[in-house]
Amino acid sequence: MTAGSRKGPSAKSWSPWEGTPSRSDLICWYGMLAVFAYSLLMWPLKPWLIGTNPILLEAMTGTQSSIAIAAAFARVGEAPIALVVAAGVFGLMKFSWIFWWAGKLWGERIVRYFLGSAEGRKARLLLNRDPSKNWLVWAAVLLAHLPFVPSALAYAAAGWARMRLATFLVLHLSASLAWAGLFAGLGYSLGRPGVDLAETITHYALWISLGTIVVILFIQVRAARRAFAEQDAARNAPQDAGEPN
Structure with missing residues (x-):
């Protein structure tokens, strides 16, 4: 059977599954896409919520800044600190299981998808072809909130x-409690200055949001143009290769 005779999602190079996708494959795949889209949509909303409802913002995004600002509001009596930490933990954990599920469904293929084929092979060698016996996976889950650790990749691993899943959630909960507690403590120490800063950001939210939307659109347009250029190069390559010498 020629390569051109394969049809459907199984023939697409971007799919992390092999063969025809199952219902679980499609649910998990579109779930990940929804998470990425959700993250982009949250950016313009952050300036509006950070000075008016930072607890809702941290539950929706789980960002360090929102946890710290919510704790600053708690310092001036606007909210209980326990609610700040709980909302932060929820915000940090709410989507991680989707990437864990992706790793369970697709294994090394989703790692290669996140890293690229060459780096994916290196990851397989690093995990000694039997990742269940490697402590690096546990460490990656515990350290996934650090800026230099790709969290989606850690959860998929x-x-x-x-x-x-129970083990993963316990590890992730421990890490999220520590992370949310750290930034809640920092924000609580700020108190009124932190609240004033958040309210100033919200005051200029319209312009900040518009600027954020422009930046996101610019990045997406540039990425789309690059993808189209790569597709054109790929289409032209076989024609050039097939010309007689």
């Missing part, structure tokens, strides 16, 4: 390593 946990699923690939056949880590049980």
Whole structure:
């Protein structure tokens, strides 16, 4: 069977599954796309919420700044600090299981998807071809909130390593409690200056949001143009290669 005779999602190079996708494959795939789209949509809303409802913002985004500002509001009596930490933990954890599920469904293929084929092979070698026995997976889940750790990749690696969902959630909960507690403590120490800063940001929210939308659109347009250029190059390559010498 020629390559051109394969039809459907199984023939697409971007799919992390092999063969015809199952219902679980499609639900997980579109779930990940929804998470990425949700993250983009939250950017313009952040300036509006950070000075008016930072607890809602941290539950929706789980960002460090929103946790710290919510704790600053708690310092001046606007909210209980326990609610600040709980909302922060929820915001940090709410979508992680989707990437764990992706790792469980697709294993090394989703790691290669996130890293690229060459780096994916290196990851397989790093995990000694049996990731369930490697402590790096546990460390990656515990450290996933750090800026230099790709969290989606860490959670997918946990699923690939056949880590049980309960174990994954306990590790992730421990890390999220520590992370939310750290930034809640920093924000609580700020108090009124932190509240004033948040309210100033909200005051200029319209312009900040418009600027954020412009930046996002610019990045998306540039990425689309690059993708089209790569597709054109790929289409032209076989024609050039097939010309007689």
